[in-house]
Amino acid sequence: MAAPAETYQQGFHRRWGHLRRARVRALAWLLDAPGLLDPDHPQWAGRVASTGPVTLDVAAWLARLDHDPAALDAALGPRVYTRLGLYAEKLMAFYYEQQGRLVAHGLQVRANRNDTIGEFDFLLEHGPDALEHIEFATKFYLLDAPGGSAHPEERQLTALVGPNLADSLGAKMRKVFERQLGLGQHPAARELLPRPVGLARALVKGWLFYPSGSWPQMSGIAASHCRGFWCALDEVEALAGAAFVVLPKLQWLAPLRASSAEPVRNGAQLRAQLQAQFETNPAPVLVAVVRQLPGAVEEIERGFIVPNDWRARAAVSRALQQT
Numbered sequence: 001m002a003a004p005a006e007t008y009q010q011g012f013h014r015r016w017g018h019l020r021r022a023r024v025r026a027l028a029w030l031l032d033a034p035g036l037l038d039p040d041h042p043q044w045a046g047r048v049a050s051t052g053p054v055t056l057d058v059a060a061w062l063a064r065l066d067h068d069p070a071a072l073d074a075a076l077g078p079r080v081y082t083r084l085g086l087y088a089e090k091l092m093a094f095y096y097e098q099q100g101r102l103v104a105h106g107l108q109v110r111a112n113r114n115d116t117i118g119e120f121d122f123l124l125e126h127g128p129d130a131l132e133h134i135e136f137a138t139k140f141y142l143l144d145a146p147g148g149s150a151h152p153e154e155r156q157l158t159a160l161v162g163p164n165l166a167d168s169l170g171a172k173m174r175k176v177f178e179r180q181l182g183l184g185q186h187p188a189a190r191e192l193l194p195r196p197v198g199l200a201r202a203l204v205k206g207w208l209f210y211p212s213g214s215w216p217q218m219s220g221i222a223a224s225h226c227r228g229f230w231c232a233l234d235e236v237e238a239l240a241g242a243a244f245v246v247l248p249k250l251q252w253l254a255p256l257r258a259s260s261a262e263p264v265r266n267g268a269q270l271r272a273q274l275q276a277q278f279e280t281n282p283a284p285v286l287v288a289v290v291r292q293l294p295g296a297v298e299e300i301e302r303g304f305i306v307p308n309d310w311r312a313r314a315a316v317s318r319a320l321q322q323t
Helices: 008-016 022-032 056-067 070-076 084-098 169-178 180-185 187-192 233-238 267-280 310-322
Strands: 102-112 115-125 131-143 197-210 226-232 244-246 285-293 296-306
Touching: 008 022, 008 296, 022 056, 022 070, 022 084, 070 084, 084 102, 084 115, 084 131, 102 187, 115 180, 115 187, 131 169, 131 180, 131 296, 169 180, 169 197, 180 187, 180 197, 197 296, 226 233, 233 267, 233 296, 244 267, 267 285
Parallel strands: 131 197, 197 226, 226 296
Antiparallel strands: 102 115, 115 131, 244 285, 285 296
16 A cells, blocks of 8 residues: 555654653543544444544643643552553543543443453443444554465464464454453443443554555555564564654554654664674564654554564464464
8 A cells, every 4th residue: 555645653743842841741642542443344344443533622621731741640549551552541531531521431240249241442422322332442463474475375464463462463462352342231231321222332542563664555554553563583674764662552552752762773783782682582663764853762663572483473473363
């Protein structure tokens, strides 16, 4: 597919460049970013939620929050978040609560004390007599297609795998659509809830990463999704870009704009730094390709750098899933 005239990063900086606080920028991304799933594709049966266009009122609210983040800081609390998914959930819970729509967040359904059936990510107001169940996910997947191949069998959602090879988009969506979205119909849930669930949908945000400069059209994936590249460590020096910033996990959501980041100046330096890191920790690393601005650096592109054996390990993982 051809690249869009404006990258997501360019659009985000144009719309939200005035926001300076990382937490507010992350929340702006959660509200602004297109979902990963195509809501009109028949395989999702109309069960894909969207945050919709950010209204002028919400944009003004985000600007006020950036000026005075006390309410957001109080909602997140003093804990140090290590799980990106939980951090994103807390940000969305704050948004829904501020909008007056939140009924419950993280509500567990149990058959008994020792048997947990499931958990509602969000229960929202849905008219006077019903609730809406939102199953929320923020995911990052790499297209496991050696050599950038676009064969039909490699276009399936199972070819989009997590950087640590622990899951795939296909497996995650099967769990969401075949099991989790039906939680509201379980007898134990109906006994627990003040009103029945009238609508259950999945809200899936994230970034997908491709092994070359283009990407195949994939069934069920939104054409406008946030995207980046991935490459093996030995391929780093071929990357275009004068400077790179390694992104800590809690900075994976919004495109980076920071005043204090110290960029790695070239691909050779980045390769040397990551080679030493991979010797003790083989987890793929997300980097931002940045440009220097007066007093700040700004992301123009992003991608995962993976250990040189990642492709081989991905092939083994794929084979195991198919047996």
